[in-house]
Amino acid sequence: MKAAYFYGVGDIRIEEVEIPKISEDEILIKVKSCAVCGTDLRISKFGHFKIPQGTKRVLGHEIAGEIVEVGSKVKGYTVGMRVATPPNIGCGTCPACIQGFNQMCPDYEAFGISLDGGFQEYMKIPAYAIKAGNVVKIPDGLSFEEASIAEPLSCCYNSYKALNTVPGDTVLVIGAGPIGALHVMMNKLAGATKVIAADISQDRLDEMKSLGADVVVNSAQTDLAEAVKKETNGAGANVIITACSVPDLQRQALEMAAVHGRINFFGGLPKGKEEVTLNTNLIHYKELIALGTTGSSISDYYKSLQIIASGKVNAKALVSATFSVEDTVKAFEFAAAGKGMKALVVSK
Ligand SMILES: [Zn+2]
Ligand SMILES: [Zn+2]
Known part of the structure; x- marks a missing residue:
């Protein structure tokens, strides 16, 4: 072989x-x-x-x-x-x-x-x-190709469980790679009212639109914080996921979050860059929840397989x-x- x-x-x-x-x-x-x-x-x-x-x-x-x-x-x-x-x-x-x-x-x-x-x-x-x-x-009717996407989806499912997205939430997904795309799909499925996807690659943002993002922001051309303000009537995003490895975006995420916002530092940071200065008063005065998730359990994986088989992702x-x-x-x-x-x- x-x-x-x-x-x-x-x-x-x-x-x-x-x-x-x-x-x-x-x-x-x-x-x-x-x-x-x-x-x-x-x-x-x-x-x-x-x-x-x-x-x-x-x-x-x-x-x-x-x-x-x-x-x-x-x-x-x-x-x-x-x-x-x-x-x-x-x-x-x-x-x-x-x-x-x-x-x-x-x-x-x-x-x-x-x-x-x-x-x-x-x-x-x-x-x-x-x-x-x-x-x-693998559930009947699900192709091997689709089933192999269960693993990355399960990591996004684990994130969803921690963030508990509900109808009414505006979700900001930073990073429009495959993981960002699965976060978009997962949060839409959870009932998010508006999902904003941000990236510096226009190609990927175009793809994000067809995968379900309501709004895409090219942060190389547009100020992301301003765009989030505009899309949320100044309130900020209820849920923010950093699906990228850019340290400064973790700092910015606290600023872009709404009161009672939930933030997941989903993407790990490169060695030597993992110490980020955060304004913890933003967490305190906005009562934010800043958390992390990593990987997924077998239970998350099993559920993700069923979600894909249902056609909902x-x-x-x-x-x-x-x-x-x-x-x-x-x-x-x-x-x-x-x-x-x-x-x-x-x-x-
Ligand atoms: Zn993987
Ligand atoms: Zn063990």
Whole structure:
């Protein structure tokens, strides 16, 4: 089979390797679709602390596929079953795991990071991932391509739960990449009265309009704070999501928030730039809630799959280009160019 191995910064090689062998308590899937995530791009550029130097690793964690082999001791799964695999595998015994926050497990393993992921034709699922609930059946009628969007949607669903968007809210999403687009869709679904999307790329903003944003603001040309004021009759936004890694926007978000506004610092900041000076009097006098969310739990993932299957989030509209495993590097280049939305690595 073909597999795309990450060898180190900027070094991804396509190799012909043996199909992984499974033991009696493991599952083998044929990967049908794996979407390229910003995390994959970051790992290929900067590496990852869970991928020690000298290790080769198949990246890709937004995975959907079909079961082709089931170990004799595995229960509940059969050959031919269509499954998606939430990437973060918790230890199952720590306080975070016991409360259902497997993504917060200090000892997590993850497909595409500490385990070989989806940019290969076949993927082995270890016993502990099966036991931890990381193999989820894809609802009937949902394509593999759409199912592979469940992972990024689940991170936006986790954000939505924390922000609790309700009808009447004006939501500002800063960053019009694929994640920004999913935040727009998720908040529209939650009943937001107006969703404003902001970015400096006009291409992406144009796309955002067709994906459901009510208003788009090109912050390279227009003062974002002024635009938000205008769109909210001076009140500010009720919900603000920073789906980007620009430190100053976190500071600005507090200023653009309405009284009782909720702000999610969704995008992490680059190392060395994570200390931001915030005017905490804005939090105090406007009674703001400033919070963060990261990743998603298996529960968030499961719900996101059902949401996509319901057609209420149009995952298909996010798929901009598909590539074969052999062209994984091209898929990365497409995603890094920031033109379309999601690049998918697919196989028949
Ligand atoms: Zn992802
Ligand atoms: Zn744990």
